[in-house]
Amino acid sequence: MSSAFPPALTRLIKNLGRLPGVGEKTATRMALQILRWPAPQARELAGSIGELHEKIRLCSRCFTFSQEDPCPICSDSRRDSSIICVVEDPGDLLAIEKAGAFRGRYHVLHGVLSPMDGIGPEQLRISPLLERIGREGVEEVVLATSSTVAGEATATYLSDLLQDRGVRTSRIACGIPMGMDLKYADKMTLQRALAARVSCS
């Protein structure tokens, strides 16, 4: 970092550079932009970052980020408690909620199995999932981990684990995304989409 910038700006650029996908150039652009904002707007951003860790906890049932415990979804009696959707992280939960296609409850693993990184079943929220299944009268578990290698492996592991626990397990469908031109789909996706073809009648 050049000394042509004042220390307070250099410090901010360094901190912004820790955000995902933000390099030094982007961080510089952001910092200069924040400096051009009215001071209250900058204070508002600072305040919202500062209060984040204080206000947000993990829901003790589904482990999503929440300000209340249990979270609004877990405490909503209109949600179907017989079906649990297992996701990798709270961002995935949000994506499904936005789609509005699921009315059950969730369970957030906070990661996927990745032995190379030292992440085994103990590092994920798997035992609380098994407890919930026994306690909450769950009938179906939807495995909605990503269709990456690690996500697939995690889904397979959970599916095996749940097999003799008296619950149905299912996996979200893999196929061609809506609106995608077929010629741009990768080979694996095409193979899956063909194998999982659905009768039109």
Next chain:
Amino acid sequence: MSSAFPPALTRLIKNLGRLPGVGEKTATRMALQILRWPAPQARELAGSIGELHEKIRLCSRCFTFSQEDPCPICSDSRRDSSIICVVEDPGDLLAIEKAGAFRGRYHVLHGVLSPMDGIGPEQLRISPLLERIGREGVEEVVLATSSTVAGEATATYLSDLLQDRGVRTSRIACGIPMGMDLKYADKMTLQRALAARVSCS
């Protein structure tokens, strides 16, 4: 924004979305990442944003962002005070400083002429530039505004303005960027590069 996220997270996502080049998806990814950071790291980012407007002012000579007044460049007696490089904003000053190719002083306009947006000479730091030229014994003014339409217009305006003030004016060279394949250069750049060709002897 979906109600599936706690209000503190939603608030942060909204605030991050005001940064340049950050849409809702990127803001969500950033916010979730900040939540995964250790709390002190998040507080450090919040603190550096919070202190920014308090600590940083404009240098009263060159108008760059600075914690001291005059700024370190204006108060550095080793810098050549006979030559002033005029730039649009402090980010451009930083880029030139990083290149290490200029040992004079700077003057930051804080924008370019843009009549459509209501930005005329009075909105830019042009009168203080004229005062400095008289007061500081300036011999040359390098016009280093961008080679955009507005940047070129501003350079032309300043060049005309300075013509009968006893200073030399120059414009940074326009041409093919280093390392660029000629076939990807745009027409205007090629025309300029050819017109401004330099003898090899």
